[in-house]
Amino acid sequence: MKMLREITLDLVRVTEAAALVSSMYLGRGDKEAVDRAAVDAMRGMLDYISMKATVVIGEGEKDEAPMLYIGEKVGTWEPASPEYDIAVDPVDGTRLVAFGLPNAISVLAAAEKGAIMYLPTFYSWKLAVGPELAGKLDINVSIAENLKKASEVLGVKISEITVVVLNRDRHRTIIEEIREAGARIKLISDGDVAAAIATAIPGSGVDIYMGIGGSPEAILSAAALRCLGGEIQTKLWPYNEEEKEEVISAGYDLGKVYKTEDLVGGEDIVFVATGITTGDFLGGVKYFKNKVITESIAMRVKSRTVRKIVAYHDVEHKNVPLRSRGGDVRFIELQR
Incomplete structure (x- = not known):
């Protein structure tokens, strides 16, 4: 074949x-x-x-x-x-x-x-990193904790870490938490697939991508990060009560973390x-x-x-x- x-x-x-x-x-x-x-x-x-x-x-x-x-x-x-x-x-x-x-x-x-998963929500909460940080961070802990861990793993100060976030009103709290922790922020208007992939490209200047973005883009990012040895962690993020009810009724667990291999499996x-x-x-x-x-x-x-x-x-x-x-x-x- x-x-x-x-x-x-x-x-x-x-x-x-x-x-x-x-x-x-x-x-x-x-x-x-x-x-x-x-x-x-x-x-x-x-x-x-x-x-x-x-x-x-x-x-x-x-x-x-x-x-x-x-x-x-x-x-x-x-x-x-x-x-x-x-x-x-x-x-x-x-x-x-x-x-x-x-x-x-x-x-x-x-x-x-059958190797590519379908996510039922329009948006997902995402955390993407390159090979050095793969398996080291946790989407369920605070941003400050993740940045501290990233600093330790990478051997750099938090102030040297660059986090990419979509510039959206829904991310105001995230942006403030990153700033309070002391990391650098690169705000983008669109294009979160490129941003997620950049975390795994040497010399891109991007260490972490996080925030709420499109679910289809999470799948595409996962495919690229599988190839690069990076990682993406994803949680479903219903954008309204109607979608939330539909997703729960369909049997999905909103607390479940979908990792890179869950999103795109196989070799x-x-x-x-x-x-x-x-x-x-x-x-x-x-x-x-x-x-x-x-x-x-x-x-x-x-x-x-x-x-x-x-x-x-x-x-x-x-x-x-x-x-x-x-x-x-x-x-x-x-x-x-």
Whole structure:
């Protein structure tokens, strides 16, 4: 049976396509156009991948999204093709692209059938760290205790530790507790997948990511951190009483901590991402005369090999598959 390793580069082409097309809307202030373009290109490229894949984390339920909805079958579905589950986010940070801000990426994770968990709440409480802190912190203890422990493990002062938090009103208490403990804070407007991954990238300047963010992003972060030896701890965070009642009625325990392996299990896991705007660990899409330059990352759990791929796309010859057009479209025509 074909392993994910054999189609890893093909999966990179999927995130490249989404990044290329969505980058044309950089700074135009239109989040919907950014997302629509990325979804169209990602879905179009997936038609070319030799696999039987089911979207388990995507753009929403079937009646909410025309493409990349949960349960959609993608790939060629040839008889001999391997079967996988995939989690996608065509643009993690649509607002970042729309307003020309850093850290927007296009991401995809693939794993063996049944290995990717579905979290029932829209939001989750998350704590992500790199390899040095994996298994050392606890989402259930105070922020001060975790920062003290991180200081001891890393051998640095708390004042040298950098924590990334989404800049949201719901995080006021968290931000105050981090400040009181004496750690540095990097506030971000969006893009928490990139932030969580950055904790495991040497030289990123990020030590810990914490706070309440999207549950699908927790799954994608878990896939990447499995490949990097990092860790994410997650707890369900219902955003209102109605969702809380639904989740409890469905048998979920709001006090349960879901760890990295709970979110994405198995050993045949691949994570790929392409930068759209320059961020902590990936460069964004760059235009230079008749070339477009993309920077991507590809990694696997089995080998923990991390590859950075810089691609130079010739605008005159580049084709991008768009699902809405039923096939390849010349990139130069999309720019007109």
